Amino acid sequence: MHGPAEDSEERQQLADEMKVFGASDEDVAEFLRSRKDLDADFYVYEENWPTVLWFLEVSDQFTFTQGICTGVNLPGIKADADMAERDYTSAQYKSLRTMMRTAVKELNARMET
Known part of the structure; x- marks a missing residue:
């Protein structure tokens, strides 16, 4: 990819x-x-591709306060999935959460440098 x-x-x-x-x-x-x-x-392993695409689609759901990433808008992600009639497994959701947590850490680490 x-x-x-x-x-x-x-x-x-x-x-x-x-x-x-x-x-x-x-x-x-x-x-x-x-x-x-x-x-x-x-x-990207083929089985992870749907989650990567999902992550990219909801990458506007990060929340920031004074330039610090405070997390993601999980209700917004859920609403987006419902409105888009997205089919996802619990494993994909867990992977998305892992990607989001990692992205939050990375975004904040970049602010420190």
Whole structure:
């Protein structure tokens, strides 16, 4: 499988958002250079692919307070699954929760550096 790709519009939006929060042009350039590996290939086991897709679909459900990721909106994820009539197993739900917990930790770790 192929990793997520950022297009130039997404990179510009990210740069604009960073500048709103006071990042200098040098900070933005350095950060964008550090993201060059986002197009790297990675392998996903076939049985995990539905959960990876689900994770990507609900990646807008992270909650933030003062720049710190405080978790995810689980009721929002449940509502999204219900409205989309998503079929999922308890194993997929558990995997999604694991991915979300890991993402929260990673997002917050990046804030510390």
